[in-house]
Amino acid sequence: MFTAAFEVRPVAHVVGGHSKPADDFQGGVRSIIRLDEEYPLETLQGIEEFSHLVVTWHFHLASPTDVALHARSPRNNADWPATGTFVHRNHRRPNQLATSFPRLLSVEGRDLHVTDLDAVDGTPVIDLAPYFREMGPRGAVREPSWPTEMLGDYWRDADSR
Template identity: 70%
Template structure:
């Protein structure tokens, strides 16, 4: 069974170029669909510090999807890992999830920072981040994500 979903909004301000690193401090605006949602659909959202945003790698092509194990970012120093051990556009549905800080709500325009999606990106869902629904227990991961993402949230020089 296939799931059909439609975008609820789009990134309309922020970074325009796709890049692997230096997303820190990037401010963006998510514009929710004004023809679909009333203003009160975001009522109370401004009380939250962070959002959970589901978006689509719209600049990627379905031909980019890869199911085999590969080294992250093509770096042979990191062991090859399977499709579901990566967080990139080569995943089957080319969906991503980000946890930006909410800076402000102006009607159906949400101003955020640390959303690693570019202008034109379609937003498929968003919700407030509830700490109680977040991580439980200690986080375990191999060394390569920390090495690979050392500059991910650094500011652009």
């Protein structure tokens, strides 16, 4: 059963950081999440007490024609099993949304200075919140071996390319 579409508007935008999408080398890059003017500064009150954020953002450089509603091997690598659309964490998803957990370095007015945000300059931020450890996974985390193989260099510093 499909539900009606709904509209969301960005609450912020990414300033600086990565200039183009990449599959790896996302670490060590600093950027700013700039809260849009329509939101009062007090909506950020207390956020500086947290080390990490939960950021939901839109793959704005991707095309809706990139959506892939079928099973395929991650990064088209035949060594990894074909898995469905909702097993991948890339722009080929129906709503082209992503969630990241950047480290919050400082807050200056509307600017949240972060590192390790894997979004590019200009990215619309749909929502943001502090990361609560208590809301993270409970119990042991289970996953197959291919994500570890695929993402071995993901958080390697970008300047080491």
